[in-house]
Amino acid sequence: MCAKKTGSIEDLAVVGIDIGKDTFHLVGFDRSGQVVLRKQIKRLALDATFEKLPRCVVGMEACLSAHFVSRRLRDMGFDPRIIPAIYVKPFNKGQKNDYNDAEAIAEAALRPNLRTVTEKSQDQLDLQALHRVRARLVSRRTATINQIRAFLIEQGIAVRSGLRALRNSFEAILEQRRDEISARMRSILIGLYGDWLWLDDRIAAVSTEIEEISRTEENCANIMSIPGIGPVISTAMVAAVGRGDAFDRGRDFAA
Structure with missing residues (x-):
């Protein structure tokens, strides 16, 4: 569905995209601020539509x-801008719907x-x-361990706090x-313990992969030069902020 346009699509200056699961809503303004594009597209039609x-500038919410x-869109030659939702909110007008959201994003992007x-x-x-x-x-894993403890307490068996204490005493x-423990409860506990061991293996495998990345990623190595920072924290920081170019100063990053 397209609205009546007073400008030309050739003068398109900015497009706002409201990103949905299956469909995108587009609203575009020309250089004079007139709406020249108002369109709903399927996700798979993104490339064909923007070609x-x-x-021009293309804004979208994070x-x-x-x-x-x-x-x-950057690969296609556009200038995409990802905008935090909190910065788009002041530009919303009228009832909240997909087209109004896309229009607000377009205004914010400029x-x-x-x-x-x-x-x-x-x-x-x-x-x-x-x-x-x-x-x-x-x-x-934490939920599984807590459930094992809860079932043992129901049987009148208390184990001191700590993952290692429960692991070392479970079979005993x-x-x-x-x-004192019924055959059915024994089977339930053994099954939960098996889940625990499987989760341990999965966590260890993922942690090993993260550690390998931290050794080969230059930015992670730089962060780990700070005392107390290891592979998990350094890779989490790089995943979140990259090189940190978005921050003008350390205080902004800390905030």
Whole structure:
């Protein structure tokens, strides 16, 4: 669906993209501020649609797909700008919908002093994904250990705090309290312990991969020269901010 246009698409100065899961909504302004583009496209039609447009500024809110879309458009010759959602909000007008969001993004993208999000490389996204997987696995392991403790408490068996204490005493508890723990509960506990060991292996594998990256990535090596900073923290920082070019001073990064 296209609205009536008073300008020419050839004078396109900026396009705002509201990125959705399956569809994108585009609103474009010409150099005089007139709306010359108002269109909904499928995600797979991104390249075909922008190939027909004049090269210009393209704004989008920071979201899961923003870095991929930004890289694709930059390769095509556009000037993509990823904008934090909080900076787009003041430009929203009327009821919230996809076209109004895209229009607000386009207006925000033209502001000269607006701070944008630094585009992440594929390597950064891969490293960030590794950290997210590791965090999820660690969370699942903690939940599994807590469940084992809870079931043991229900059987009147308390184990002192600490992962190592439970690991070292688990098999002894099952053997010494054989008469107190039912066969079904014993099977449940053994299954949970197996889950724990599997999670340990997965966490170790992901951690090893992160450590290998930290040894080959120059920025990680520089960060690890700071006392107390190891592979996990250094790679997390590089995944989040890259070289830190978005920050004018150390105080901005700390904030």
